[in-house]
Amino acid sequence: MKIVFANSAWVSAAERLILHGGSWQSVRLRVRYGLIIHPRAGPVLIDTGYTPQATRGTDRGTALRLYGAILKPQLNAAEQPLPVLARFGLTPQDVRTVIVTHFHADHISGLSQFANARFIASDAAWSRLKARTAWQNLRHGVFAELFPTDFETRLDGLSSKARIAPRGAIPGGADLFGDGSVVAVDLPGHADGQFGLLFAGMERPLLYAVDVQWLLAALVQRRTPGFPASLLAEDFTAIEPTSEVLRRFLADGGEVMFCHDPEPKSYDLDGESV
Ligand SMILES: [Zn+2]
Known part of the structure; x- marks a missing residue:
């Protein structure tokens, strides 16, 4: 099984917003998504990163336009999902599965590009999302226009x-594929229904812990950012217990990766030659 991560875009944030006691200096963050070449399931995407649907799409509502104008993600054209798939000789039609770790824009914005895919996601979080008003969903960082209209019929909960x-x-x-190769691990705190992915069979077990923290330093040095990051969290009180699970995993010899940490990792596409 091969796993690679690509960087869909760069975003910037003041360090102190993402690292307790950090500086006002701006940090350039990645927006990763992953590609698994699974022996049975074939090519599987882990989220989609930021794609033009989130930053330039004409279907965007006012809130999504505002969000784009404030965050100003800089798309990384070379590592958008389509060119990355092409590097592996794949087209979007070849992707039968997209794992959706949570419903924030930088994870779902490209879902409409994958017409043949089913979506593995938290069906419990999807039910809660449907029960909320559009305004309530915005407060949870969810922009409904980014979901394909047939999302629910393709949802594999x-x-x-x-x-x-x-x-x-x-x-x-x-156990996502019935063989123990990819395990969805609940990671409460950041977003409703967020889960990470455990790849226990790698030489060094890998846990892709998505958005539990922005920076690995915040995890290792116990520097979870407080206000105003606490306002954006789904359940701020769950972040520390979830982080503790990750620290135990690290101490046991595991490897933890986040979506936004800027340091290159061996799984990153720009860290290897394909
Ligand atoms: Zn998120």
Whole structure:
């Protein structure tokens, strides 16, 4: 099984917003998404990163336009999903599965590009999203116009998957492909229904922990940012317990990756020659 991560875009944030006690200096962050070449499931995307649908799409509502104008993501054309798939000889039609870790714009904005894909996501979070008004969803960082109109019929909910029990510091979760190769691990705190992905079979077990923190330093140095980041979190009180799970995993020899940490990792496309 091959796993690579690509950087869909760059965004900037003042360090102190993402690292407790940090400076006002701006940090350039990645917006990763992943591609798994799975022996049985074929090419599987892990989210889609930021794509033009979020930054330039004509279907965008006022709130999404405003969000784009404030965050100003700089798309990384070379590592958008389509050119990255092409590097592996794949087209968007070849992608049968997109794992959607949570419903924020920088994770779902490209979903409409994958007409043949089913979407593995938290069906519980999807039900809650449907029960909320558009305004309430905006407060949860969810822009409804980014979902394909047939999202629900293509939703392959986590609740239907067999569960794998934790083993020591290795967290348990939902077995996505029935072979233990990719396990969805609940990571409450940042967003409703957020889960990460455990790849326990790698030489060094890997946990892609998405947006539990922005920076690895915030995890390792116990520097979870407080206000105003606390306002944006779905459940701020859950961030520390979730971070503690990740620290135990690290201490046990595992590797943790986040979506936005700027340091290159060995799984990053720009860190290897394809
Ligand atoms: Zn997020």
